[in-house]
Amino acid sequence: MTNISQIFQKYTYSSAQRFLTYVQIDTQSDPNSSSSPTTEKQKDLGKVLVQELKQLGIDSAHMDEYGYVYALVPSNIKQSIPGLCFCAHMDTSPDCSGKDVKPIIHQNYQGQDLVLPDDPSVIIRLSEHPDLAEQMGHDIVTASGKTLLGADNKAGVAEIMDAVQFWVQHPDVPHGPISILFTPDEEVGRGTDHVNLEKVNAQYGYTIDGEKRGHLENETFSADGFTISIEGISQHPGFAKGRMESAIKIASEIVNLLPKDHLSPESTEKMEGFIHPVEISGSVETATIDFILRDFKTEKLQEYGDLLKDITHQVLINYPHSKVQFKQTEQYRNMNEILINHPACLENAMEAMKRAGLQPEMQSIRGGTDGSRLTFMGLPCPNLFAGEHAFHSKQEWVSIQDMQKATETIVHLAAIYAEKGT
Structure with a gap:
């Protein structure tokens, strides 16, 4: 069996660099718009993603008229196994400006207050963000104080793209058919309004739109x-x-x-x-x-x-x-009403986190995700961590190392399905 963890020890991750590029593209959605997508600028990121996917050799990559990006990474194993979909949303919240984002990397974080230079009144304090206590030595990305960062959910987008790069560079790592889905308008509750599940063609899905590393969310609000x-x-x-x-x-x-x-x-x-x-x-x-x-x-x-x-x-x-x-x-409805009948998709995700060296934690979301609706549309779709913190605010932050662990989890997860064959 291929030792994926050893391969990752020598792997050059691309998630951080991709993320720094993506957050500088303004993709804020608009709850007052009746168009689909609600803002045309969301397609600016979609075009970049299609181009990057094609550069990786994923010729199926395309964006439709509604701003959805679809791609298929073909299976590299002989047996027929369930197709997986990895999904993230491209838009950022209307609650805080996403224009002219200036990402800053705070290297080797040691518990200090992070004062954001463009507005020194915006301070990310350990006392107010207790999850920072688990980030000692990590590299923390923030915005500059005038905007949100866009980790919600461009961190997830970057992590999925990094996983695609990994599969292309390491064709010996087993996986079945992988569908990639990037959606617009999740932040205004319309992220699945025009999704084409025939194109997705998967049995299980995973949104990569969660918070703390190791979190697996199987339940949302109704x-x-x-x-x-x-x-x-x-x-x-x-x-x-x-x-x-x-x-x-x-x-x-x-x-x-x-x-x-x-x-x-x-x-x-x-x-x-x-x-x-x-x-x-x-x-x-x-x-x-x-x-x-x-x-x-x-x-x-x-x-x-x-x-x-x-x-x-x-x-x-x-x-x-x-x-x-x-x-x-x-x-939308609590996705656990459906996921309770699909224990394997949760068990496999927890095993993938363990293989990535994490301690998985099952969580409930005080909100909803695209996965809520996808689950009720027939695609069981729990939510995996992306490392996002302080969503929709100028204090938003993400750890580069957490992003790397998310990419590892995605790759391990696909390999687990390939091993089990179901």
């Missing part, structure tokens, strides 16, 4: 959107006594009555769900509140919707002439 549309009574403010019922004030009272010490993002952690108002708009006559509802137990989402209805009706007691409409919309 998620609904919830909208309250309010129709108030508008009157001239000079003659409004006893007549006006302001939709703005109704909306404000509803938000004010939301639970604060529970069912709120600010007061929940671990397996606790929440109700979160994300946007409010309107006038005296009409107003709208948009919420996201999150819990690991899907049935809880209906309870949260009912609670919002109860709060609204309580407020409307004092506004007898106003009207309200509710709309609850499914967004």
